[in-house]
Amino acid sequence: RKEVEQDPGPFNVPEGATVAFNCTYSNSASQSFFWYRQDCRKEPKLLMSVYSSGNEDGRFTAQLNRASQYISLLIRDSKLSDSATYLCVVNRDNQGGKLIFGQGTELSVKP
Amino acid sequence: NAGVTQTPKFQVLKTGQSMTLQCAQDMNHEYMSWYRQDPGMGLRLIHYSVGAGITDQGEVPNGYNVSRSTTEDFPLRLLSAAPSQTSVYFCASRQPGGETYEQYFGPGTRLTVT
Numbered sequence: 001r002k003e004v005e006q007d008p009g010p011f012n013v014p015e016g017a018t019v020a021f022n023c024t025y026s027n028s029a030s031q032s033f034f035w036y037r038q039d040c041r042k043e044p045k046l047l048m049s050v051y052s053s054g055n056e057d058g059r060f061t062a063q064l065n066r067a068s069q070y071i072s073l074l075i076r077d078s079k080l081s082d083s084a085t086y087l088c089v090v091n092r093d094n095q096g097g098k099l100i101f102g103q104g105t106e107l108s109v110k111p
Numbered sequence: 112n113a114g115v116t117q118t119p120k121f122q123v124l125k126t127g128q129s130m131t132l133q134c135a136q137d138m139n140h141e142y143m144s145w146y147r148q149d150p151g152m153g154l155r156l157i158h159y160s161v162g163a164g165i166t167d168q169g170e171v172p173n174g175y176n177v178s179r180s181t182t183e184d185f186p187l188r189l190l191s192a193a194p195s196q197t198s199v200y201f202c203a204s205r206q207p208g209g210e211t212y213e214q215y216f217g218p219g220t221r222l223t224v225t
Contacts, residue, residue, distance in 0.1 A: 004153075006153075034214075041219075043201055043216035043217060043218055044154065044216055045216070046213040046214070049211065087153060087154070089214075098156065098167075098169065099144065099156070099203075099214060100170070101153045101154040103151060103152055104153050
């Protein structure tokens with residue numbers, strides 16, 4: 001079993017839809033959590049960090065449930081430009097030397 | 112700032128050849144990492160370093176060596192290339208710390224081993 005697992009994709013949604021991605025991690029000692037975005041054949045870029053109390057950045061909301069070892073990302077009012085692969089990332093230690101990535105969930109937003 | 116740079120962008124090797132993938136960053140980041148990305152597998156950590164002179168293994172270290180003699184550079188060496196090492200390789204760097212620190216990636220090296 002992978003240490004970080006995500007919903008298998010792809011997700012195909014119409015513009016304006018709300019879509020949710022789920023991620024679970026197996027190492028209970030994991031310290032910090034992130035969502036990265038990767039466009040086709042490009043390098044990943046940070047979308048948002050995930051804080052214990054949950055956090056929002058515009059149309060994006062991230063939640064963390066440490067008891068269930070579960071992270072989520074909600075995208076509201078999807079845009080065509082949101083089409084990408086979303087990667088769940090877990091930091092095993094409190095300094096960030098060892099970031100572990102999930103396999104990614106592909107999102108395709110259609111007109 | 113150039114950020115994280117990687118060379119070469121593309122490389123084709125024959126089985127058994129060795130080569131070094133170069134990675135450099137100009138942000139004075141202490142932490143650097145190497146990942147490989149294969150279809151359906153996400154990014155898998157090969158090796159990482161928390162500072163000059165300090166390296167450690169990630170999830171898939173076999174067949175690869177690293178060293179970190181300076182803060183800026185973190186080369187990845189393939190000792191004897193195998194077709195299973197065909198992949199896209201990403202180098203990354205960040206400052207130590209928790210969720211407030213972003214990891215920056217280079218543009219990747221696309222390696223094919225025949």
